[in-house]
Amino acid sequence: MRWTLTPADQAPNPRPGQTTYDEAIRRNVMFARLEDLIAWGRKNSIWPFNFGLSCCYVEMATAFTSRFDIARFGSEVIRATPRQADLMVISGTVFRKMAPVVKQLYDQLLEPKWVISMGSCANSGGMYDIYSVVQGADKFLPVDVYVPGCPPRPEALLEGLMMLQESVGKERRPLSWVVGPQGIEKPQPVSRRDLKQPDRVQATELRDPFHLK
Amino acid sequence: MQQPAGVEPIEQALHARFGANSIYRQFTADGIPTFWVERDQLCPVLSFLKEQVPQPYPLLLDLTGVDERTRSHREGLPPSDFTVVYHLLSFQRNEDLRLKLALTGDEPAAPSITGIWPMANWYEREVFDLFGIRFEGHPNLRRIIMPPTWKGHPLRKDHPARATELEPYSLSDDARDFEQDALRFVPEEWGMQRESENSDFLFLNLGPNHPSVHGVFRIALQLDGEEIIDAVPDIGYHHRGAEKMGERQSWHTYIPYTDRVDYLGGSMNNLPYVMAVERLAGIQVPERAQVIRVMISEFYRIASHLLFYGTFAQDVGQMSPIFYMFIDREKVFAIIESFTGARMHSSFFRIGGVALDLPEGWDRLIREFIAYFPARLDEYDRTVMKNKLIQRRTMGVGAYTTGEAIEWGVTGAGLRATGMGWDYRRARPYSGYERFEFDIPTATKGDCYDRCAVRVEEMRQSLRIIEQCVNNMPEGPYKAHHPLTTPPPKERTMHDIETLIQHFVNVSWGPVIPPGEAAMTIEATKGLNSYYLTSDGGTMSYRTRIRTPSFPHLQMIPLMSRGMMVADLIAILASIDFVMADVDR
Numbered sequence: 001m002r003w004t005l006t007p008a009d010q011a012p013n014p015r016p017g018q019t020t021y022d023e024a025i026r027r028n029v030m031f032a033r034l035e036d037l038i039a040w041g042r043k044n045s046i047w048p049f050n051f052g053l054s055c056c057y058v059e060m061a062t063a064f065t066s067r068f069d070i071a072r073f074g075s076e077v078i079r080a081t082p083r084q085a086d087l088m089v090i091s092g093t094v095f096r097k098m099a100p101v102v103k104q105l106y107d108q109l110l111e112p113k114w115v116i117s118m119g120s121c122a123n124s125g126g127m128y129d130i131y132s133v134v135q136g137a138d139k140f141l142p143v144d145v146y147v148p149g150c151p152p153r154p155e156a157l158l159e160g161l162m163m164l165q166e167s168v169g170k171e172r173r174p175l176s177w178v179v180g181p182q183g184i185e186k187p188q189p190v191s192r193r194d195l196k197q198p199d200r201v202q203a204t205e206l207r208d209p210f211h212l213k
Numbered sequence: 214m215q216q217p218a219g220v221e222p223i224e225q226a227l228h229a230r231f232g233a234n235s236i237y238r239q240f241t242a243d244g245i246p247t248f249w250v251e252r253d254q255l256c257p258v259l260s261f262l263k264e265q266v267p268q269p270y271p272l273l274l275d276l277t278g279v280d281e282r283t284r285s286h287r288e289g290l291p292p293s294d295f296t297v298v299y300h301l302l303s304f305q306r307n308e309d310l311r312l313k314l315a316l317t318g319d320e321p322a323a324p325s326i327t328g329i330w331p332m333a334n335w336y337e338r339e340v341f342d343l344f345g346i347r348f349e350g351h352p353n354l355r356r357i358i359m360p361p362t363w364k365g366h367p368l369r370k371d372h373p374a375r376a377t378e379l380e381p382y383s384l385s386d387d388a389r390d391f392e393q394d395a396l397r398f399v400p401e402e403w404g405m406q407r408e409s410e411n412s413d414f415l416f417l418n419l420g421p422n423h424p425s426v427h428g429v430f431r432i433a434l435q436l437d438g439e440e441i442i443d444a445v446p447d448i449g450y451h452h453r454g455a456e457k458m459g460e461r462q463s464w465h466t467y468i469p470y471t472d473r474v475d476y477l478g479g480s481m482n483n484l485p486y487v488m489a490v491e492r493l494a495g496i497q498v499p500e501r502a503q504v505i506r507v508m509i510s511e512f513y514r515i516a517s518h519l520l521f522y523g524t525f526a527q528d529v530g531q532m533s534p535i536f537y538m539f540i541d542r543e544k545v546f547a548i549i550e551s552f553t554g555a556r557m558h559s560s561f562f563r564i565g566g567v568a569l570d571l572p573e574g575w576d577r578l579i580r581e582f583i584a585y586f587p588a589r590l591d592e593y594d595r596t597v598m599k600n601k602l603i604q605r606r607t608m609g610v611g612a613y614t615t616g617e618a619i620e621w622g623v624t625g626a627g628l629r630a631t632g633m634g635w636d637y638r639r640a641r642p643y644s645g646y647e648r649f650e651f652d653i654p655t656a657t658k659g660d661c662y663d664r665c666a667v668r669v670e671e672m673r674q675s676l677r678i679i680e681q682c683v684n685n686m687p688e689g690p691y692k693a694h695h696p697l698t699t700p701p702p703k704e705r706t707m708h709d710i711e712t713l714i715q716h717f718v719n720v721s722w723g724p725v726i727p728p729g730e731a732a733m734t735i736e737a738t739k740g741l742n743s744y745y746l747t748s749d750g751g752t753m754s755y756r757t758r759i760r761t762p763s764f765p766h767l768q769m770i771p772l773m774s775r776g777m778m779v780a781d782l783i784a785i786l787a788s789i790d791f792v793m794a795d796v797d798r
Binding site: 059062065080096097099100101127151 | 363367377381382384389393421422424428449450457469470473520535536540556557
């Protein structure tokens with residue numbers, strides 16, 4: 001599906017008396033297949049569940065504040081109940097005592113729902129190979145995106161979110177009971193390392209620390 | 214340690230009262246008077262120390278256990294399979310004291326001291342949970358950290374440490390329901406009635422996932438309408454086994470774990486750990502390293518307090534402040550990042566110094582921040598502290614007195630808000646704090662508002678300290694030239710093979726710290742944070758005990774919230790400034 005936004009000052013304004021039928025149609029009518037439109041809607045309104053486990057949640061919360069501004073991605077609406085959210089970010093360590101609670105909350109999210117595993121602990125247990133920590137959220141949940149880091153910077157979460165959006169935009173789910181396969185079509189994930197490696201090995205200069213200001 | 218003149222040494226007082234034979238002194242690397250007591254004398258000695266001795270020890274700083282069964286260096290110590298350690302603090306003497314109780318057998322039992330310090334309740338439950346030591350006379354001895362379905366006691370030496378030594382984890386729907394059922398709150402188990410003469414009580418489960426409980430923390434509330442009759446905090450959802458981890462990581466590689474205990478305090482948490490190791494190994498830290506440590510610690514104090522300030526305002530109903538404060542927090546992080554390379558967990562301190570020297574031009578961002586931040590704090594005063602709504606919701610709410618605070622082990626800003634100007638940085642200066650000028654902010658009423666006000670003023674004081682660091686940064690090495698510093702000095706390794714071998718062994722196995730015991734306490738962001746390390750002369754700690762401030766603070770919630778409304782409880786929680794990683798470790 002193609003769509004564009006036109007800045008107001010550059011718009012080829014239909015002037016009084018010159019409005020063409022084509023222009024009015026182009027600006028006001030959109031043709032799309034229903035499943036494309038729904039995928040586009042889902043992609044741009046992923047609402048995270050207000051849920052966090054430990055350190056990573058602080059960076060996740062930072063992503064909500066103005067410097068990082070998750071609102072740019074349509075995901076500023078953090079919901080306090082799983083019934084109103086469609087994304088669960090497992091931000092932090094998954095503890096044995098907490099895992100059943102996480103599972104229950106995940107089960108209460110309405111379909112379609114997605115999971116981002118944020119940080120080393122949620123990905124694999126991280127540095128906590130210890131009796132009280134589950135070695136990765138994917139031991140009991142389906143995970144869509146893994147964000148590496150301990151904790152990942154807010155930008156890393158935002159990139160994870162963009163990857164999820166991209167994948168959700170390409171995802172196809174049956175809209176109703178129809179004859180044929182009922183499964184969900186998901187795009188094949190691409191390793192970010194493979195994708196970025198060529199650029200990274202090109203780097204010859206480290207950034208000046210003052211860029212941080 | 215400075216001790217005021219004219220104080221009778223505690224050893225003499227104890228011997229005079231209980232006889233010289235029954236109390237046995239142990240020498241430790243930290244110089245804290247440490248005594249072994251007989252089992253039947255434990256309670257009399259503790260009440261003597263708490264109430265009768267001149268200049269008493271009113272604060273039970275810590276209570277913990279040690280599994281001694283596999284320890285090899287126990288020269289001169291009484292036989293013991295399990296030891297219970299009581300750590301007391303006297304404000305008047307400005308001195309600590311440690312009592313130890315030896316227990317034998319696989320099912321050890323000790324007398325409960327909840328009759329002397331009610332706050333020992335949680336500590337004894339923790340020792341029971343993690344070591345399987347029973348406390349006779351405890352009012353409700355049940356697991357506190359591990360799930361109720363857990364088998365075994367994790368801090369025992371024979372309990373597996375790694376998750377990968379256990380069965381692979383899985384969670385079927387049935388297992389989920391089973392675990393959830395086990396966590397269900399049963400009022401009768403806590404001696405609660407379901408109804409009174411006039412009303413049926415409502416039991417409200419708040420957490421472990423709720424926006425206003427600041428992490429994975431749960432409180433079961435007994436309500437009469439909106440009024441809180443009683444509250445039962447339930448912790449343990451954030452237990453990362455940090456203490457057990459210390460028994461398996463080398464002295465050096467344990468440093469990153471300390472960052473993540475109180476994950477808002479970052480590298481400040483490295484400080485008590487590395488200083489305790491330095492005490493054990495007898496390492497002198499160069500002045501420049503000390504000042505760098507102080508500077509970074511104070512930045513983390515500001516970052517932590519800013520987050521507290523913002524969430525406090527948010528919990529009481531303000532939306533904007535937290536957004537502004539996070540921008541300031543980002544500025545603090547930018548500074549920290551510019552010389553440590555990381556934001557939250559920089560793990561920047563090393564045994565014997567810090568990881569790196571300061572980069573060229575390191576002071577530029579800091580000077581800009583010093584010029585920028587005070588005006589922002591003034592603005593927050595106008596938006597938050599002077600806001601009538603905030604004042605109405607927090608003044609007179611959740612108040613306690615200095616006496617109650619000490620009785621319940623409250624330290625840090627929560628203690629200073631009651632009018633007691635006691636700050637570890639001033640009382641027992643460490644890392645060169647005695648050379649800095651700063652005030653110790655206090656307030657008088659000990660309510661939610663005052664706890665916030667104290668922290669706000671502390672940020673200004675931290676800024677003062679940082680300014681002095683920037684203006685007076687000493688020259689010199691950033692790490693001690695001691696063979697046990699980590700990583701050890703590299704320079705001479707290319708000149709003689711002996712040093713190269715030493716360096717290789719020290720980097721691969723890690724340093725061997727001489728056997729002994731040492732504790733070190735600091736004034737962390739939330740109160741007193743203390744590491745009590747036992748070395749058995751190996752490359753790993755034999756026992757790492759972490760005393761964190763938030764643990765006793767949460768125990769006080771029922772006391773603070775009885776008779777209040779649910780909305781007040783939220784303000785109280787916000788004002789405590791706890792982090793669950795700091796509670797459950």
